[in-house]
Amino acid sequence: MALKKDSNSLGSEWEKSQNEDSSPIDFNNLDNKKEIESQLLEVSKGDDNENGFLDFGFNQSILNSLKNKGYKNPTPIQKAAIPELMLGRDLLGQAQTGTGKTAAFALPLIEKLTDNKELNAKVLVMTPTRELATQVADSFKSYSSESSNFKTVAIYGGTDYRNQISALKRKVDVVVGTPGRIMDHIRQGTFKIKDINCLVLDEADEMLNMGFLEDIEWIIDQLPENKQMVLFSATMPSEIRNIAKKYLNDPAEILIKSVKKETQLISQKFLYVQRHHKLDALKRILELKNEGVIIFVRTKLLTTSIAEALENSGHSVAVLNGDIPQNQRENTVDRLKKGFIDILVATDVAARGLDVERIKLVVNYDFPFDKETYTHRIGRTGRAGRSGEAILFVNQREKHFLRNLENSTRTKIEEINIPSNKLINEKRMEKLIENVNESSLAKDENEENKALIIDVLDNLKEKYSMDDSNIAMSAINLVIGNKSFFVNEDDSWIHKQNNNDRNRSNRNSNNRLRNSNRRNNYQNDSFETYKFNFGKFDGVRVANIISSICNSTNINGRSIGKIQIFNDYSLVDLPRDLHTETKNKLKKIKVRN
Ligand code: AMP
Numbered sequence: 001m002a003l004k005k006d007s008n009s010l011g012s013e014w015e016k017s018q019n020e021d022s023s024p025i026d027f028n029n030l031d032n033k034k035e036i037e038s039q040l041l042e043v044s045k046g047d048d049n050e051n052g053f054l055d056f057g058f059n060q061s062i063l064n065s066l067k068n069k070g071y072k073n074p075t076p077i078q079k080a081a082i083p084e085l086m087l088g089r090d091l092l093g094q095a096q097t098g099t100g101k102t103a104a105f106a107l108p109l110i111e112k113l114t115d116n117k118e119l120n121a122k123v124l125v126m127t128p129t130r131e132l133a134t135q136v137a138d139s140f141k142s143y144s145s146e147s148s149n150f151k152t153v154a155i156y157g158g159t160d161y162r163n164q165i166s167a168l169k170r171k172v173d174v175v176v177g178t179p180g181r182i183m184d185h186i187r188q189g190t191f192k193i194k195d196i197n198c199l200v201l202d203e204a205d206e207m208l209n210m211g212f213l214e215d216i217e218w219i220i221d222q223l224p225e226n227k228q229m230v231l232f233s234a235t236m237p238s239e240i241r242n243i244a245k246k247y248l249n250d251p252a253e254i255l256i257k258s259v260k261k262e263t264q265l266i267s268q269k270f271l272y273v274q275r276h277h278k279l280d281a282l283k284r285i286l287e288l289k290n291e292g293v294i295i296f297v298r299t300k301l302l303t304t305s306i307a308e309a310l311e312n313s314g315h316s317v318a319v320l321n322g323d324i325p326q327n328q329r330e331n332t333v334d335r336l337k338k339g340f341i342d343i344l345v346a347t348d349v350a351a352r353g354l355d356v357e358r359i360k361l362v363v364n365y366d367f368p369f370d371k372e373t374y375t376h377r378i379g380r381t382g383r384a385g386r387s388g389e390a391i392l393f394v395n396q397r398e399k400h401f402l403r404n405l406e407n408s409t410r411t412k413i414e415e416i417n418i419p420s421n422k423l424i425n426e427k428r429m430e431k432l433i434e435n436v437n438e439s440s441l442a443k444d445e446n447e448e449n450k451a452l453i454i455d456v457l458d459n460l461k462e463k464y465s466m467d468d469s470n471i472a473m474s475a476i477n478l479v480i481g482n483k484s485f486f487v488n489e490d491d492s493w494i495h496k497q498n499n500n501d502r503n504r505s506n507r508n509s510n511n512r513l514r515n516s517n518r519r520n521n522y523q524n525d526s527f528e529t530y531k532f533n534f535g536k537f538d539g540v541r542v543a544n545i546i547s548s549i550c551n552s553t554n555i556n557g558r559s560i561g562k563i564q565i566f567n568d569y570s571l572v573d574l575p576r577d578l579h580t581e582t583k584n585k586l587k588k589i590k591v592r593n
Helices: 013-021 062-071 076-086 103-113 132-141 161-169 179-187 204-209 213-222 238-247 275-288 298-314 328-338 371-378 398-411 420-437 449-463 469-481 493-502 501-506 516-523 543-550 582-590
Strands: 033-038 091-094 123-126 150-156 176-177 198-201 229-235 251-258 265-273 294-295 318-321 343-346 361-364 388-394 527-532 564-566 570-575
Touching: 033 076, 062 103, 062 132, 076 091, 076 251, 091 103, 091 501, 103 198, 103 229, 123 132, 123 179, 123 213, 123 420, 132 150, 132 176, 150 161, 150 179, 176 179, 179 213, 179 543, 204 213, 204 229, 213 238, 213 251, 213 543, 229 238, 238 318, 265 294, 265 398, 275 298, 275 361, 275 420, 298 343, 318 328, 318 371, 361 371, 371 388, 371 398, 388 398, 420 469, 420 493, 449 469, 543 564, 543 570, 543 582
Parallel strands: 033 251, 091 229, 091 251, 123 176, 123 198, 150 176, 198 229, 265 388, 294 343, 294 361, 318 343, 361 388
Antiparallel strands: 527 570, 564 570
16 A cells, blocks of 8 residues: 655654754854865875965975875865964864864874974874774874874873883874873873973864763863864764863864765664564554665575565565576666565665665665665665665664664664554555545546546436435445455554663663763663772772773773762673673773773
């Protein structure tokens, strides 16, 4: 049964939260606002003579290193930020990774430190994670590779202090580090900060997200008062604005509005479903949208069994798997394009590169093997600038993968419920009314049919003395057919499934800065509680624990659950089923040295 186009768009909360998250910075006292639209890093690399960096007045060593890297033209954020930073202005930038923001602050800072002979560091860059610290330090190193005696040192947790201490003892221009380790070095006196004249906060929202606000403020308070401040953040929540207001002095303000990538046109959803209810759940989803659908499953065998089941339910379905010869596959895709088939059940390999504008919904019936597979699957919809929807089926054991997927794609996947009888029946009713209305006689342009229908009506009235309403009721009855119109199978399993996992949907909050509250909201059965032998008496705080865990293991800050700190121990909820290697690392972690 065809349903009304897009009538069931399964929520637009995520789009809303995206917009809110990236709302423009609103400073009344700022007059130097720049808004720039940018595709995520859309600049050409090449080796011809053109050099868009010449106008900034960089010295030859920097120009040489840029040439070595193959950078021809500055990215939009570099164009906007470099001149401001060269003038020594404070800067507030809203930009994501991938826009070239690192070079935007690194290049002018390197330029200003050319020929610096002093021992102590002049620039401090703070990042939320050790990965970013290494990445930013590597960028500084490569942009200064042609400058003589320019030194960048990275300091972050999870590694030995000795190398860092000895590097800090020698001449250093730039220090890049994570808040916890920076604090440790400042306290121990191994990082001399008295000559710091520029502080960069990179991915500031992530730092707050990880609970580093107090640490950041402590560090800022230790640094010399007279310094240039640069703050980059992908989003601008009020906490970041407050920091900017408090510490930045008449900053130049740059907002990079990233043009949406194709995947951002796709609204991504997931639903919890136990394995034995998957087919039922699929059929229920297809009640709401069943034209231009592609369903991804893991095996060829499943493609055929699911297609058969759907066909039995009255859908027009075809299969796309590796056993089907190429020409037949092409034929299937062609039929899908033309609308002779509405639903395709496919394996990943067979659907590679499939480009059909008509696809409105991608169902990840089986969880994808990796991020790339997921991105490829959902990219089958949202083609040619159209919007699309992707639904991911998640079972109890896959919850953990879901979180990893969200982290690695840096996307929030919104939870939806399996459609209940009530919802499906409402939709069926809506559709019936719509169909009857659409085929109303007045709209029928076929004169022959019109005459025939009038003839039938006259007959019914004369022969059987039926009035208009009797005739109308009988006609509708005919359309409905013998089968029961409403779904009335037991759907209590759906409610159970949905309620079980209700806690997780607390994540719908738009607020990304949700440290402690967020930690309490996660569903308990996806966590295990670990006990650590440090607590309040050791001066430990939540941020210390998060940074130590993140820096010593591959656990992502967002996947850490509730943290409770007692006098001499702490309890931390961590994802269930951690790898043994990770558990061993956890046994050895140190907090605040
Ligand atoms: P970022 O946003 O700083 O993480 O940079 C993303 C990527 O863009 C990095 O791989 C940089 O090496 C690269 N990149 C930065 N600026 C340019 C440029 N002007 N031309 C080409 N590539 C660049």
